[in-house]
Amino acid sequence: MQKILLYYKFTPIPDPEAVKLWQKSLCEGLNLRGRILVSRHGLNGTVGGDIEDLKAYVKATKQYAGFRDIVWKWSEGSRDDFPRLSVRARRELVGFKNSDDEFEVDENGVVGGGTHLKPAQVHELIEKYGDDVVFFDGRNAHEAKIGKFKNAVVPNTTTSRDFIAELESDKYDDIKNKKVITYCTGGIRCEVISSMMKKRGFKDIYQIDGGIVKYGEAYGDDGLWEGSLRVFDKRMTVNFSDHTAVIGSCVHCGASTSNFENCADPSCNELVLICDTCKKTPALLYHSPACRPKSTVVAQQGKLKE
Numbered sequence: 001m002q003k004i005l006l007y008y009k010f011t012p013i014p015d016p017e018a019v020k021l022w023q024k025s026l027c028e029g030l031n032l033r034g035r036i037l038v039s040r041h042g043l044n045g046t047v048g049g050d051i052e053d054l055k056a057y058v059k060a061t062k063q064y065a066g067f068r069d070i071v072w073k074w075s076e077g078s079r080d081d082f083p084r085l086s087v088r089a090r091r092e093l094v095g096f097k098n099s100d101d102e103f104e105v106d107e108n109g110v111v112g113g114g115t116h117l118k119p120a121q122v123h124e125l126i127e128k129y130g131d132d133v134v135f136f137d138g139r140n141a142h143e144a145k146i147g148k149f150k151n152a153v154v155p156n157t158t159t160s161r162d163f164i165a166e167l168e169s170d171k172y173d174d175i176k177n178k179k180v181i182t183y184c185t186g187g188i189r190c191e192v193i194s195s196m197m198k199k200r201g202f203k204d205i206y207q208i209d210g211g212i213v214k215y216g217e218a219y220g221d222d223g224l225w226e227g228s229l230r231v232f233d234k235r236m237t238v239n240f241s242d243h244t245a246v247i248g249s250c251v252h253c254g255a256s257t258s259n260f261e262n263c264a265d266p267s268c269n270e271l272v273l274i275c276d277t278c279k280k281t282p283a284l285l286y287h288s289p290a291c292r293p294k295s296t297v298v299a300q301q302g303k304l305k306e
Contacts, residue, residue: 001051004034004077004233005058006213008044008093008188010109011066016040016089019064024087030057033082034233039093041105043067044188046233048079066107073186073213081234094192095160103195114182114194114205119218122181122208126224134175138163138184138193139230145273146237146248146258147212147227149183163193167200179204185229187211216240228258236260250275252284265291 013019016038023036027047032054034047047057062068104111117125126133135152137144140162144154153175155166166172180202182190190207197205208215212229219225220241227247228237237258246256250273257275263286270287278284286292 002049002078003051003054004046004048004075004081005054006046006073006075006186007070008042008186008191009067009070010042010093010105010191011107012105013038013040013042013066019043020087020089023061024085026057026060027085027087030054031079032057033079033085035082036087037093038087038089039091041093043070044093046082047085048077048081048233050079071187071210071214073210073217075213075231075238077233077235083234094189096163096192096196102199103192110191110195112195112198113191114198114207116209117181117206118209119215119223122206122215122224125179125181125206129179133179133181135224136172136175136180136182136193136197138182138190142260142271142273143185143230146246146260147225147229148247149181150224150226152183160189164196167193167196172202176202177204179206181206181208183208183212183215185211185231186213221245230260248273250278252278261285263287263291 020038023038030049030053032047032049034045036045036047058072062070135149137148137152137154140157140159141154144152148154153172155163157163157166180197182194182205184190187207187210190211194205194207212225215223215225216229221244226245228239228244231238246258248256248258250257253275255275255277257273259274259276260271261274261279263270263272264282265286268287268291272285272287274284283292
């Protein structure tokens, strides 16, 4: 039996390169695949493999003092959902472009971040304060097209690097005095975003402990989350129940879908939200006309005129 393990931990790491080599050797010995990032601020990983090997990985990783209290998140999937094992040491644990100069990390995690809420505490906060509570999506905008918390604010972001400009605009001045709950896939991006928001005038910031994944484990599709969760491996999306709502719309025909496809142009890194019917037409698997070979564009235009 196989699973996928998601985790992160903000804690000072004096020698990221040494931790990288240790983690790489550990995963290779246990035949795990996935992606692991190490920085001076901590560890972030998603790995898949046999469940007993994953348990051995958890036990070994917890031997490092700063990693003892990692919140481990288990998800359906396998080793084959990743093409290879990638373990890297880099400057930023989360790619917000120089955001690591904006916050500090100590043995307790990010200094000055948002208040952590367990899934049940999210409901308690909303029951107590109602419309004074706002969900704020800490992911890239395309992820929210197929799943988000109900009535959430979704920033106009293509990559994580766009968040600083978004927060420094005046778009969100009307919610700066409200109780804002940030959320993201597993919680790591919100650790940084909540700190950045507080520095930019947001008064009362919270974050969901364990992110959407932990909330989905607790409430499935019977709570405040609606739709599918976008993930960054072969699975592409994850559903929390057998009655997941489909909130995405095909970019071509408007049909309900949660299916993302990579642009057919290998040089394009964009995704296409497309239904099963439209994806049968090769010309529709391009993110934009600029991505298509000229002959394909001409042929498609001719087809539309018929």
